Amino acid sequence: MESKTWFITGASRGFGHHWALGALRRGDRVAACARNIDGLEKLREDFGKALLPIRLDVTDRSAVSGAVALAHSHFGALDVVVNNAGYGLHGFVEEVSEQQVRAQMETNFFGVLWVTQAVLPYLRRRRRGHIVQVSSVGGVATAADMGLYCATKFAVEALSEALAQEVKPLGINVTIVEPGLFATGFGSALVRADGIADYADIHTDAEKAIAEITGAAGDPADTVAALLRAVDADDPPLRLLIGAGMLTWLTGVYEDRIAQWTTWSEGVVA
Numbered sequence: 280m281e282s283k284t285w286f287i288t289g290a291s292r293g294f295g296h297h298w299a300l301g302a303l304r305r306g307d308r309v310a311a312c313a314r315n316i317d318g319l320e321k322l323r324e325d326f327g328k329a330l331l332p333i334r335l336d337v338t339d340r341s342a343v344s345g346a347v348a349l350a351h352s353h354f355g356a357l358d359v360v361v362n363n364a365g366y367g368l369h370g371f372v373e374e375v376s377e378q379q380v381r382a383q384m385e386t387n388f389f390g391v392l393w394v395t396q397a398v399l400p401y402l403r404r405r406r407r408g409h410i411v412q413v414s415s416v417g418g419v420a421t422a423a424d425m426g427l428y429c430a431t432k433f434a435v436e437a438l439s440e441a442l443a444q445e446v447k448p449l450g451i452n453v454t455i456v457e458p459g460l461f462a463t464g465f466g467s468a469l470v471r472a473d474g475i476a477d478y479a480d481i482h483t484d485a486e487k488a489i490a491e492i493t494g495a496a497g498d499p500a501d502t503v504a505a506l507l508r509a510v511d512a513d514d515p516p517l518r519l520l521i522g523a524g525m526l527t528w529l530t531g532v533y534e535d536r537i538a539q540w541t542t543w544s545e546g547v548v549a
Contacts, residue, residue, distance in 0.1 A: 280511060282305075282306050282307050282308065283302070283307045283308075283358040283359050283510070284307065284308045284309075284310070284350075284354045284355075284356050284357055284358045284359070285298075285299070285302050285307060285308065285309045285310065285357075285358065285359045285360075285361065286309075286310045286312070286347065286350050286357050286359070286360045286361070286394075286398065287299050287309060287310070287311055287312060287360075287361040287363060288312045288313075288335065288337055288361065288362055288363050288364035288390070288394060289312070289313060289363035289364035289365065289413075290309070290311035290312055290313050290319065290363070291311075291313035291314075291315055291316065291317070291318030291319055292313075292318055292463065292464045293363075293461075293463030293464050293499055294363055294413065294456075294458065294461070294463055294499050294502060295311070295313075295361065295363040295364070296318065296319075296322075297499045297500050297502065297503055298361060298363070298502075298503060298506055299311045299319075299322060299330075300322065300503075301503035301504075301506070301507060302359075302507070303322065303325075303326045303329055303330060305507070306329075307329070308329045308330075308331075308354050309322075309326075309329065309330050309331070310331045310333055310346075310349075310350035310353070310354065310357075311330060311331065311332050311333065312332075312333045312334075312335040312337075312346055312364070313332075313333075313334070313335065313364075314334065314335065314336050315334075316332040316333070316334050319332040320332075331349075331350060331353050331354070333346045333349060333350065337364045337386060337389075337390030337391075337393060337394060338385040338386055338389065338390055338393075340389075340393045343390075343393040343394055343397050344393075344397045346397075347394070347397040347398050347401070348397075351401050356401075356405065357398060357401050357402065357408065358407070358408055358409065359408070359409045359411065359510050360394065360395075360398045360402075360408065360409070360410045360411065361411040361413065362390070362391040362394050362395065362410070362411065362412050362413055362435075363411075363413045364386065364390055365386055365387040365390070365413065365431075366383075366386060366387070366468040366469065366470065367425075367428050367468070367469045367470070368380070368383040368427050368428045368469075368470045368471075368472070369424050369425060369428065369469060369470070369471045369472065370424065370427065370471060370472025370473075370474075371423065371424060371426070371472070371474075371475070371478050371481075371482070372426050372427070373475060373478075374472040374473060374474060374475055374478070375427050375472040376472065376473075379427075379470060379472060380427050382470075383427055383428065383431055383470070384430075384431055384434075387428070387431035387432065387434075387435070388431045388434045388435060388438075391412060391435050391438070392438065395410060395412075395438075395442065398410070399446070399451075402446075402449075402451050403446075403449055403451070405450075406449055406450040406451075407450045407451065408450070408451045408452070409451070409452045409453075409454065409510050409515065410439075410442070410446075410451065410452070410453045410454075411453075411454050411456060411506070411509075411510065412435055412438075412439040412453065412454070412455050412456070413435075413456050413458070414432045414435050414436050414439070414455050414456060414457050415428075415429070415432045415457060415458060416457050416458065416459050416520070416522065416525050416528070416529065417429040417432050418432030418433050418435060418436040418455070418457060419436070419457060419529055419532070420528075420529060420532040421433075422485060422488060422489055422492070423481065423482075423484075423485035423488070424482060424485045424486070424489070425489070435455070436455060439453055439455045440455070440517070443517055452515050453517065454509050454510070454515050454516055454517060454518070454519055455517060455518050455519070456506065456519045456521065457518060457519065457520045457521070457525075458502065458521050458522055459493055459497065459521065459522020459523065459524065459525040460493035460494065460495075460496045460497065460522065461496055461497045461498070461499045461502070461522065462496040462497065462498060462499065463499050492524075492528055493522075493524075494523060494524055495523075497522055497523060502521050505519065505521055506519070
């Protein structure tokens with residue numbers, strides 16, 4: 280199979296790091312972006328010129344454009360673009376501050392948008408390419424304490440679903456990756472809003488509910504094969520759900536939605 284050139288954000292740890300490693304091990308080339316590129320030093324030692332580390336904050340639109348141009352100039356092409364950079368914000372809707380919400384949206388949504396807009400001219404010219412948007416099961420269904428984080432992922436889902444329809448005729452594929460809970464180091468960057476006393480007991484219940492849904496954290500290395508299979512496919516999926524128990528949970532979520540639509544829409548819609 281022809282080797283590919285990847286552009287991956289959030290590549291210093293978690294999914295991004297494992298996916299970069301998986302691509303490099305099979306002979307692909309990777310432009311690996313992160314705010315702190317120290318975590319990429321071992322990859323550079325092991326894979327040399329096949330890796331291009333780029334220091335990047337995805338909230339800086341001009342820096343994103345520069346990083347994409349640098350990667351394209353260095354490798355001569357871009358084949359797979361992975362929007363992985365992001366972090367979590369926990370807090371009930373009333374608890375989160377404006378600053379926390381805006382910062383969350385800047386990284387998790389606008390960062391994805393800026394990278395997507397920056398790479399599309401290069402992919403359009405070649406009439407080929409694959410954009411991988413890292414969402415979450417929280418981009419399909421949400422829970423108390425995760426509303427604002429999930430709102431960013433719902434936004435990524437909507438953006439990406441529309442994008443897929445816009446660029447498919449140009450030979451460009453889009454896949455939305457929807458992971459469950461994995462040991463990615465996600466918690467180390469987690470921001471938590473200051474709590475309100477009236478919600479204390481509900482917070483406890485919410486934490487228990489989330490733990491029951493997600494179960495034990497999976498190994499992010501186990502996702503590499505699934506991602507490579509998707510980007511190598513002639514007809515890749517729009518959505519790729521990964522994580523133990525997630526299909527069962529989301530099937531139940533959709534069954535409940537359909538039941539409510541059926542019950543409450545009678546006589547309102549045909």
